[in-house]
Amino acid sequence: MADAPSASAGAPGPQLSSAEWLAGGPGGADRLARLLPAALRGMAAGTAERGGPVPAGGPVAVAASLARAADAGSPDGSVAAGGLPKHGVGAEQALEELATLLAAGSADPADPACAAHLHCPPLAVAVAADAVASALNPSMDSWDQAPVASEIERQFTSGIAGLCYPDAARPDAVVTSGGTEGNLLGLLLARESGVTRPVCGANSHHSVARAAWLLGLPAPVVVPCADDRMVPSALAEALAPLGAQAVVVATAGTTNTGRIDPLPEIAEICRRTGARLHVDAAYGGMALCSETLRRRVAGLELADSVALDLHKFGWQPVAAGVFAARAEADLQALTVRAEYLNADDDTEAGLPDLLGRSLRTSRRPDAFRMAVTVRALGTSGLGALVERCCANASAVHEMVSAHPALRSWGVPELSTVVFRPLAADELAGLAGDDLVAQVRRRLLEDGTAVVGRGALPTGPDGAAQLWLKLTLLHPHTSPADYRAVLDAVAASAADLRANVARESPVAS
DSSP: OOOOOOOOTTOOOSSGGGGGOOOTTTHHHHHHHHHHHHHHHHHHHHHHHSSSOOOOTHHHHHHHHHHHHHHHHHHHHHGGGOOOOOOOOHHHHHHHHHHHHHTTSSTTTTTTTEEEEEEEOOOOHHHHHHHHHHHHHHTTTGGOOOOHHHHHHHHHHHHHHHHHOTTTTSSSEESSHHHHHHHHHHHHHHHHHHHHHHHEETTSSSSHHHHHTTOOOOOOOOEOOETTTEOOHHHHHHTTTGGEOOOOEEEEETTOOOOBBOHHHHHHHHHTOOOOOEEEEETEEEEEEETTTTGGGGGGGGSSSEEEEEESSTTTOOOOOEEEESGGGGGGGOOOOOOOHHHHHHHTTTTTOOOOHHHHOOOOOHHHHHHHHHHHHHHHHHHHHHHHHHHHHHHHHHHHHHHHTEEOOOOOOSSSEEEEHHHTSHHHHHHHHHHHHHHHHHHHTTOOOOEEEEEEEEEEEEEEEOEEEEOOOTTOOGGGGGGHHHHHHHHHHHHHHHHHHHHHHTTT
């Protein structure tokens, strides 16, 4: 166990074990400097132990590794109720041991072969900023807990609102935990303005239906899609009997394929019928930072509200979302009073009211690391990273199209590449989908790759078929980094197809 910090390092009163040191106050930075190396040693050791994008062996192996660590328990093996160690091992040992365990047992989005989800590798500058925010621990529910953090958040959210609505008179934005909370806010503000019927595409995120359920609204009217985009004529037909009672949720970057709904046409239909428009731009919204890609999300500025995620194209640790409204007055629906947090006399005296800036009470200063990242890179720097990922996706799509054992679903619109082994098409009915699912699980269990999956209406008569996908959010890779994943998918599919042929020679 490390010695307690000296008085010059800000140690309070009696000598304390390192497990009791505080991260803030005088000497807090020095204390962290003495502990962080143990955590980073563990992270490095665990990453080397894993040796790939994901731990091999699947859930059983991961659970066993944790069980072995738990068996170590406290130094004398004694445990408290619930199985927690009764006696501690000290800060350095705990940090190094569990950081090693976490790194060894994690899926690492910084490995090119870990590309299943909208799960980005965070920028080191954002992680470093997060460490400072965690140490100082501002709580964003009242100004006296977060004096400068609240001002940093105000400036950052104002900037994001301006990015989404460059021509609006008074746009505003608030920090969220991500697209799910953003879509909940979109439907909440619509409900508070008198709108009672959600309408969304068949391509919409599951959080839209969940938000309607949470808010006591009817289940959304689902509009058909073509090529995973909402069909405008079908939307117009759905809105005809609803008019101003509807809130339309469009998507700028679907989860399955990265497709972007025809936003200008949808916005015009909403304007004509009086419907409100919310856009789930959790995936594609940060394309606004790119001069060459922003045209793909043209029409975003016509929406009443927009949900963005910076833990996708923004390279932030989870969670990092922003909800923008074209009219700041809409956000007044979030106003709530709690005398101990935003008393009327305090706000009248000039203390900012933070409680009405979120559905949550206690919340982290997530805007700090986002603001640090934008200050470090600028919007043009972030836009360049988005462009790299989208360019990689286009090139990987070409590799899939040229691969003798794979076929592509379509040209990427953002950074999602959807493809399917040809071996699956040789099997009748659900057997092909079963092969696709088995390929994904085999690569996962072997620790070879983390590949996504999605059901798309590409079978006979529009029946759903299972496809694989790569969601490319690593900005420092090249297309060649993904060739091994494509080859591994093809090889696994061929092997599984051969097994089917041996077991059922008449399979077709």
